[in-house]
Amino acid sequence: MNLEKVVFSFFIVLALTLNFGFFLGDIDKPEHHNVYELFATIVVNLIATVLKFGERTQIGTVLLATSLVADLELIAAALVWALSVHVIGGGLTPSATAVIVSLAGGALVANAVSVVLLVVEMATLRR
Amino acid sequence: MHDQTLFLILRRMRAPLLVLVATYAIAVGGLVMMPGINADGNPERLSFFHAFYVITYTATTTGFGELPHPFTDAQRLWVTLTMYLSIVSWLYAIGTLIALAREPTFKRVFVENRFAAAVRRIDQPFYIVCGYGDAGAVVAQAITKRIFAAVVLEPSADKVAARELETGDAPILTLVADASLPENLLLAGLRHRRCAGVIALCDSDNTNLQIAIAAKLLKPRAFVICRAQSHDTQANMESFNTDLVINPFDSFAERLAMALHSPDVHQLHQWLTSMPGTSLSRRIDPPHGTWVVCGYGRFGKALAHYLHQEGIKTVIVEATPEQVQAPKDCIVGRGTEADTLHQAGIEHAVGIVAGTDDDANNLSVIVTARTMNPRLFTVARQNRRENDLIFQAVHADLVMQRSRAIARRIVAAVSTPLLAEFLSYARSQNNEWARALLARVQPTIHGRVPEVWTIDISDAGAPAMHGALSDGVPMSIADLLRDPRDRDMRLAMVPLQLQRGEQSTVLPGDDMALAPGDRLLLCGSTAAVRSLNWTLFNTQVLHYLLHGTVGPDSMVWRWWRRAH
Numbered sequence: 001m002n003l004e005k006v007v008f009s010f011f012i013v014l015a016l017t018l019n020f021g022f023f024l025g026d027i028d029k030p031e032h033h034n035v036y037e038l039f040a041t042i043v044v045n046l047i048a049t050v051l052k053f054g055e056r057t058q059i060g061t062v063l064l065a066t067s068l069v070a071d072l073e074l075i076a077a078a079l080v081w082a083l084s085v086h087v088i089g090g091g092l093t094p095s096a097t098a099v100i101v102s103l104a105g106g107a108l109v110a111n112a113v114s115v116v117l118l119v120v121e122m123a124t125l126r127r
Numbered sequence: 128m129h130d131q132t133l134f135l136i137l138r139r140m141r142a143p144l145l146v147l148v149a150t151y152a153i154a155v156g157g158l159v160m161m162p163g164i165n166a167d168g169n170p171e172r173l174s175f176f177h178a179f180y181v182i183t184y185t186a187t188t189t190g191f192g193e194l195p196h197p198f199t200d201a202q203r204l205w206v207t208l209t210m211y212l213s214i215v216s217w218l219y220a221i222g223t224l225i226a227l228a229r230e231p232t233f234k235r236v237f238v239e240n241r242f243a244a245a246v247r248r249i250d251q252p253f254y255i256v257c258g259y260g261d262a263g264a265v266v267a268q269a270i271t272k273r274i275f276a277a278v279v280l281e282p283s284a285d286k287v288a289a290r291e292l293e294t295g296d297a298p299i300l301t302l303v304a305d306a307s308l309p310e311n312l313l314l315a316g317l318r319h320r321r322c323a324g325v326i327a328l329c330d331s332d333n334t335n336l337q338i339a340i341a342a343k344l345l346k347p348r349a350f351v352i353c354r355a356q357s358h359d360t361q362a363n364m365e366s367f368n369t370d371l372v373i374n375p376f377d378s379f380a381e382r383l384a385m386a387l388h389s390p391d392v393h394q395l396h397q398w399l400t401s402m403p404g405t406s407l408s409r410r411i412d413p414p415h416g417t418w419v420v421c422g423y424g425r426f427g428k429a430l431a432h433y434l435h436q437e438g439i440k441t442v443i444v445e446a447t448p449e450q451v452q453a454p455k456d457c458i459v460g461r462g463t464e465a466d467t468l469h470q471a472g473i474e475h476a477v478g479i480v481a482g483t484d485d486d487a488n489n490l491s492v493i494v495t496a497r498t499m500n501p502r503l504f505t506v507a508r509q510n511r512r513e514n515d516l517i518f519q520a521v522h523a524d525l526v527m528q529r530s531r532a533i534a535r536r537i538v539a540a541v542s543t544p545l546l547a548e549f550l551s552y553a554r555s556q557n558n559e560w561a562r563a564l565l566a567r568v569q570p571t572i573h574g575r576v577p578e579v580w581t582i583d584i585s586d587a588g589a590p591a592m593h594g595a596l597s598d599g600v601p602m603s604i605a606d607l608l609r610d611p612r613d614r615d616m617r618l619a620m621v622p623l624q625l626q627r628g629e630q631s632t633v634l635p636g637d638d639m640a641l642a643p644g645d646r647l648l649l650c651g652s653t654a655a656v657r658s659l660n661w662t663l664f665n666t667q668v669l670h671y672l673l674h675g676t677v678g679p680d681s682m683v684w685r686w687w688r689r690a691h
Contacts, residue, residue, distance in 0.1 A: 021153050036159075039175055043152035054138030082176040 011048040012118055016111040018044055020114075023108050027101045028094035035081065038104070042074045045107070048114075059121050063114055066118070070110040077103035129641045131236050131417050139227050143220035150216040154209035160636065161202040173202070186213035204417060239314060240531060242302045246316040249300075251276050253322060255315045257306035257338050258329035259286050261512050261530030262354065262375075266326060267299050269402055269538045275323065278315045280306040307337040309345060317346050321527040324350030324370070326537060332360040339369045352537055356425065371540050376429040379532040383525065385505070385554070387413050391561035395553055398568065399546065399650060400539045401576040411524060413504050416477030419444060419463030421492050423453040426527065427484040442471045446483075463491040468499060478504035482527075486514045493521055520585075543581045545648040549624045552633055563620075564634070568650060571619035579623075579651045584645045589663035596643045600673065605637040609672045611661040618658055620651020 018041040049067040052060060077100045084096035093099075113122025158178040165171040172471050173181070177195055184191050185206055198206070229235050252275055256267045261283035267277040279301040281287050287301050304311040306329065317323050329333040332355055339353045352371040355361040364372045364399065386393035390412045418425050418434055423445040431441050443457035444467055460467030464483070466572040473496055481492035486509060493505050507523040509515075518526050535549040542545055553561065568577065586593050596602055604625075610616035626646040632639065635647075649659075661668045670676070 024171055035175060038158075039152075039156065043148065043156075047145060047146045050141055050148060053144070056134065069375045078175075085174065086176050 008051055009118060011044060011051055012111075012114055015041065015044045015048045015067075016108070016115050017102060019070070019074075019108045019111050023101060023104050025101075028098045030092035030094075030097045033097060033101055033104075038074070038081065038100075040079060040102070040108075042071075042078060045070050045074055045111075059117055063096040063117055065113040066110045066117070070114070073103045073107040073110070077101075077107070129149060132233075132240050135236060136224075136227065139223060140220070143216070143223045145663040146216045147220055149564075150209075150213050151182060151186070154186065154205075154213060155179050157205050157209065158182060158202065161199070161205045163196065163199045163202050165196050171196075172189060182213070185210050185215065186215065194448060206459060223402075239302070239304075242300065243314055245300055246278055246314070246319065249276055249278075249316065249319065250316035251321060253278055253316070253319075255306075255312065255317060255322065255325045255342075256281065257312075257325065257327045257335075259283075259290055259301065260328065260330060261528070263326075263328045264290055264293070264327065265402075265530055265534035266537050270541060271299060272403060275541065276300075278302075280304050280311055281313050282306070291436045307334045308343075309341040312341055312345065317342060317349065322346070322349065322542070324352065326352045326532065326541075327421070328354050332356050333615065336360055336364060340363050340367060343367055350541070352540065354533055373530040373533050373535075373536050375532045376426045376427070377433075378536050379426075380429040380433040380529045382532070382535075383413065383430065384437050386411050387415065387434075387437045387439065389561060391558045391565055392553055392556065395561045396535075396539075396550060397577050398565075398572075398577060399550065400535045403576050403578045404653065405576050407572075407574055407576055414477040415439060417442060417472065417475060418478040418480060419468070419471045419473055419476045419496070420480045420482060421445075422450045422481070422483035422489075422508070423448070424455065424482065424484055426478070427485075430480055430482060430506075442476070443472050444468070460639060461488055461492075462497060463488050465495055465499060468492075468496055471505070473499050476500065476503065478506065480506045480508075481523075481582060482506075482508045484508075484510055484612070486510050490517060490521055491521055541663075542600070542646065543579070545581050545624055545626060545646060546579055548631065549633065549648055552624075568621050571621060571651045571655070573652060575652070577620075578653055578656050579648070579650045580656060582647050582649065584643055584647070591664055591666045591669045592641070592662065593643050594666065595673070597640060597667055602641045602673065603637065604635055604639050604641065604647075606672055607641065607659075607662065608637070609662070610667075611658055611668045611672065614672050614675060618651065618655045620649050620659070622647055622649050624648040 018037060021035055022037040022041055045067065049071055052064040052067055055061060055064060076107070080096060080100050080103065081092070084090075084092055155175065155178045158181060159173055159175055163170070163172055168343065173458045183192060186209070188210075190348060203566045220222070245501045251666065254270055254275055254277050256279045259267070259279050263279065263281070267279050271277050277299055279299055281301065281303060282305045283584050284303045287303050290301070291298070300407050302311070304314070304325070306312060312325070317325065325338060327338040329335050329338070335353045335355065339351050342349050342351045350370045352373065353364050353369050355364055355372050355374050356376075361372045361374055382393065382396070385396065390410060399562045401408065417440045418440045420431050420434075421444040423431070427443070427445070431443065434441050443453055444460055444462040445451060445453045445457050446459065446461045448457050448459055452483050456469055458471045460470070462468060462471075462485070479492065481489035483489055483492075489507050489509070493507050496503055497505065505523040506525045507518060507528065512528070514529070537548055571577070582588055584593055584596065592602065592607075604622055608617050608620065608622075610618050622635055623633070624647070625632045625639065627642060627644070662672060
């Protein structure tokens with residue numbers, strides 16, 4: 001057992017599952033989407049990204065790319081949240097919620113690709 | 128290769144960045160949890176946005192105060208804790224980055240990457256020069272002054288730094304690296320599409336040998352030029368098809384021999400292979416008679432050999448005849464004492480060669496010999512470049528400096544293939560031929576070393592001329608030599624050789640017709656090069672030169688002229 005691999009896989013899978021948890025629910029219902037969960041998703045995603053830094057393999061670079069995509073979309077979602085709650089005021093409207101959740105949905109796809117690649121790598125390198 | 132720097136940074140920054148992300152997550156998450164109150168005194172926690180804002184400015188120790196409402200003590204307690212945590216993790220991250228930047232391996236990777244990127248961007252033919260000693264510096268400068276670029280590899284950082292101070296105008300791409308390692312040759316662009324060849328001028332013969340083998344194996348097409356100080360190495364290099372092996376002693380002696388039998392051919396050689404724009408060297412006219420050669424080392428042997436070929440009698444003076452296998456009849460001594468020189472018959476000799484490997488002795492030989500026979504032709508061997516000043520002061524007729532002797536040969540060989548061909552033709556001509564040519568070149572160059580260059584009458588090299596010739600407009604060399612400012616004047620240059628297909632014409636006459644695809648070797652002043660470019664590239668100028676009128680340029684006018 002390789003501890004590095006355990007930690008690596010743990011964060012990648014955790015990023016996907018948290019992301020999925022936040023995404024779950026009606027797209028325009030603010031009460032279905034918890035902001036704490038979004039925060040946790042962003043943090044775990046950032047950690048997963050940093051863990052992928054410096055990989056020299058082909059698959060490692062693709063993993064890094066998917067993570068960067070997920071970060072980008074999640075940070076965009078957080079910005080939309082901050083804008084609608086604090087800058088524009090009036091709390092989370094259904095339309096703003098829809099934007100946040102759909103961005104998180106995009107990140108979800110990127111994270112899913114990450115996990116699929118991880119599984120592919122594990123499956124091909126049987127050791 | 129080029130993303131190695133980024134790779135290294137990312138790899139090293141992994142831990143510090145993880146610490147930073149974790150710190151921020153704990154700090155922001157914790158601050159959101161801490162109970163607080165709003166302006167109305169009602170309980171209200173900080174939102175993620177505000178918490179991130181507060182942590183951002185406290186973590187970087189900016190400190191704007193308690194926003195958006197005054198904090199509760201619980202929040203203050205948390206912020207206090209997070210400040211210590213965040214400052215430590217920032218210091219860790221920045222410290223790692225700075226340590227990385229100062230690391231020699233990282234610096235090396237960084238410099239190599241920049242060098243490799245610069246080499247990749249070269250878009251003209253270039254030579255890799257290995258060794259940035261005196262010869263390397265002269266060669267690199269000379270070839271960059273002509274049509275080539277140069278990339279230099281030199282293992283000593285001090286030498287590179289010194290050269291950087293010397294060469295003010297055109298910086299030459301240089302890397303501190305051991306050229307005998309094949310990977311460094313590749314880094315310098317050996318496999319680059321425009322790499323014309325490798326010039327190995329390192330101090331040790333063995334290094335040069337390694338470079339030559341590596342270059343020939345990695346790129347068989349490359350033109351490889353090597354310096355060899357011994358005949359053993361020379362034979363070894365030639366055995367695997369090194370294109371040109373230069374022995375500085377032989378090549379100097381060969382030149383002296385050339386000057387002996389035809390001083391004007393020698394002079395022509397000097398003019399065409401020196402650095403353009405520098406002042407012309409004096410014509411030397413070594414006398415025929417008995418020569419005294421002091422020192423029978425590699426230099427002395429080479430000179431004695433070539434002098435002998437010219438039918439000149441030599442007297443050898445050597446301090447250790449057994450060690451160097453000097454001929455039996457040699458005079459034993461260093462040649463620095465009047466006694467030995469007298470034995471060698473200096474009073475009746477016409478020339479003296481001070482050719483030991485000690486500069487002080489060589490100078491002493493020259494000075495002593497001259498007091499005994501003031502009319503002597505003096506040849507001094509200079510071993511160390513630092514002694515330039517005293518060698519100038521002694522006013523020897525010829526000073527043999529290894530680096531200069533090599534540089535000339537190399538420049539002649541690489542600058543343009545036509546020139547090498549022309550020079551070998553010139554060597555086979557007699558002195559009168561060379562004297563006549565010098566007389567033609569002389570008025571065009573105003574006492575400066577002329578430019579020597581090749582023009583290609585092709586669509587790329589001379590679009591205007593090529594177009595006109597392809598349209599069937601007849602043109603001769605006389606037309607080419609007209610001055611674009613006034614067609615009745617001649618440009619200050621001399622056509623040396625015209626190549627058409629496989630056929631070459633040396634010194635083509637004015638009435639010789641030009642044809643598309645011709646290559647022409649010319650020599651003349653720098654101003655003439657610039658003027659000639661007008662003729663080659665500008666159809667208007669060419670029209671004026673051919674017809675004496677300025678023709679129509681725009682499409683409409685051309686059509687109008689044709690219609691009437």
